[in-house]
Amino acid sequence: MSQHRHPGAPGRAGAVPALPDLPEATVARLPEYLRALHNLADGGHETVSSEGLSAAAGVNSAKLRKDLSHLGSYGTRGVGYDVALLIEQIEYVLGLTQRRAVALVGVGNLGHALAGYDGFASRGFRIAALLDADPSRVGEEINGLVVRHVDELPEIAVQESIAIGVIATPAAAAQRVADQLVAVGVTSILNFAPCVLSVPEGVDVRKVDLAIELQILSFHEHRKASLTALPGGLAATETQEAIGT
């Protein structure tokens, strides 16, 4: 594919490709850059400036340049970044060069939607298994996959090389599922259940709580309301989403 140098993917047999030690904040933005870059590539752009890309990703351009500089020097001064090369680099760093297998546990309301969400497949992931603890749900077919019982996890994990577990169960069941996932060697968990998971060191958990997002918005609504009600108190406190057009 590329005759470009691969600083992140050296051919040295046995050597570990030195992953740059990226700041967490940068890691969290890379997927956004990646999405913007794919859009640009689809639009026929071959290069893009930090200004252009940062606008497409909704961030400050200096921040974007600093983020990218952590990956190495893939831009050309006076020109910008090669879109295809940058996509390749970010995908490599994010570990998306291999399609990771995801096990989704909990096929209720939300789980159903996640199972049918094609954004996973289109961005480097493969839902390899649907699991549920409820026997009445086992056997159901969703999107071409048959729901299996969560106790089958050990065999499935080996068979499918599960890399990531997604928990979409009720809160009460989440910790137990997390324990089961950890037991079969899963070290990355995405938790949609509204509860705190306790996992051993070395296991990464990310949490998505839909109600929390609304509550944060509610705070800002409340705050905006109280500000406009105050006489002469129009504080210019911007939030982070000022994306000019």
Add this chain to the structure above:
Amino acid sequence: MSQHRHPGAPGRAGAVPALPDLPEATVARLPEYLRALHNLADGGHETVSSEGLSAAAGVNSAKLRKDLSHLGSYGTRGVGYDVALLIEQIEYVLGLTQRRAVALVGVGNLGHALAGYDGFASRGFRIAALLDADPSRVGEEINGLVVRHVDELPEIAVQESIAIGVIATPAAAAQRVADQLVAVGVTSILNFAPCVLSVPEGVDVRKVDLAIELQILSFHEHRKASLTALPGGLAATETQEAIGT
């Protein structure tokens, strides 16, 4: 007792009490504290120490105390925090004393699930309208609500006092929907579409992108794999990923 002013004393109906100026990081954690507090209250606890609450919320206890101190002084040294009082205070600050009406736009795969998610109702929100641009979806009934066409938004917004808009449409439609929401006065948007929204100043947008969460986990998987490959080389799972040449 302290003669502290109670910024959130819910007794005062007319005047809007000055909201403390909270750090964003604190605001983002308050909902988590609130959830933990509700659990404690259900469990019969009347008071809780910062140590106990922080464990239940999965954070450092010093951080918790600092967060709460921003709300005012609602703890008692030597005792802890009054659970009921703290719930009341946090709910007040987050603006949850009134049940906010949410309009959900996009009743596809994900939208369906969100419409049926009872976590919204149980945490202070009311899904007041389901909207879609697709005429073939209009009229469908989900969870007791009938899907209406998105062009009816203006009337619905007034009728239902919509406070928050949730966008669960495909990315291509999201900006248009956002514009429509802003046009009817919505100033808080939760966006599930994988794209950047451009909105006028004063409108808050929060974004939830499920694939991005997985990609962040993927990075850490990738990183862990490259690290464990260092000593002795047990990385049978991921060695093939460093195909460079």
Add this chain to the structure above:
DNA sequence: CGCGATTTGTGCACGTCTTCACAAGCGCCT
């Protein structure tokens, strides 16, 4: 009534993240 056990609230130091501003590098045009 005073003392010790307990827990909050916070000053301080440290690390991370953001943003500005600009030198260095690159390509194009004359």
Add this chain to the structure above:
DNA sequence: AGGCGCTTGTGAAGACGTGCACAAATCGCG
């Protein structure tokens, strides 16, 4: 070849967030 305009990459400064460690406050008990 040389100059000019454009863009990257980065040093430095400041804002923000975190966590330790401890004084101040409170309760219970003898």
